[in-house]
Amino acid sequence: MDLLLGAVVLGVLLGCFYAAVSVGLSVSFGLLDVPHVAHPAFLVLASYGVYQLNDSYDLDPLLAGLAITPLFFLFGLLAYRVYYETFERRGSDAGVRGIAFFFGIAFIIEVLIILQFGVDQRSVTATYIGKSWRFGEFRVPIRQLVAFAVALALTVVLAVYLSKTFMGRAIRAVAQDEEALRLMGANPVRIKQFAFGIATAVLGIAGALLIIVAPVEPTLDRAYIGRTFCVVVMAGLGSISGTLIAAIILGVAESIVLTMFGASWAPAISFAMLLGVLAVRPQGLLGR
Secondary structure (H helix, E strand, O other): OHHHHHHHHHHHHHHHHHHHHHHHHHHHHHHOOOOOOOHHHHHHHHHHHHHHHHHHHOOOHHHHHHHHHHHHHHHHHHHHHHHHHHOHHHOOOHHHHHHHHHHHHHHHHHHHHHHHHOOOOEOOOOOOOOOEEEEOOEEEEHHHHHHHHHHHHHHHHHHHHHHHOHHHHHHHHHHHOHHHHHHOOOOHHHHHHHHHHHHHHHHHHHHHHHHHHOOEOHHHHHHHHHHHHHHHHHHOOOOHHHHHHHHHHHHHHHHHHHHHHOOOOHHHHHHHHHHHHHHHOOOOOOOO
């Protein structure tokens, strides 16, 4: 019983971390309908940016994540503009070609990381990494608690931004009826470009959490493509609060399976849950 309770606690911490690495995709794919399969590759690229700043200047990983956030915002603006001019503006098959476009970007990012850093794992140093706190019978790594707190804050801030600010409501409006927004005098393309920049910028923090939780390697994006899309689809496309709930469900499920049946079964959980959701409730838990 204690073992199961410990698995649930660690699963909740892990789930909040999954929410942080998925909220950007919830905006780019869930709200904007952009087939952003390179999202996990962007995430790993952010982790290597954090690693470089931590290794060169001994900067705390979280501060390094904040430092690269503006760069990732600009990167997101550029990526969406190229995607829009090359595919979305030209017609109905933008989805299929868009998937190929983002797969190409993911492959290029992976190759560039290997050329620059090699294939070995990279990790960061900080005072809270390697230590743990004891809660009764449980020991919880402080790195997991840091990731939990920052991930929760990031998700809440993004949810408030999208629901309470003028630009946030404009992003939700363009997701619901782009043509109506155009008739009101707004420029939907600029709003979507800004939204894609926001979705990419949050990966600066998420990438910092990724390398705080565990070492990273160039091909790590392949392990997260199933998890992130599972969370976004299970949440309901574009639902930030649903993303948090779905991520916690996935984290708890993975933690319990890892504890009871071993590590080899855990990676299959996300794909199994994704197929289950698509079969039973395609609109997700809080889908629009």
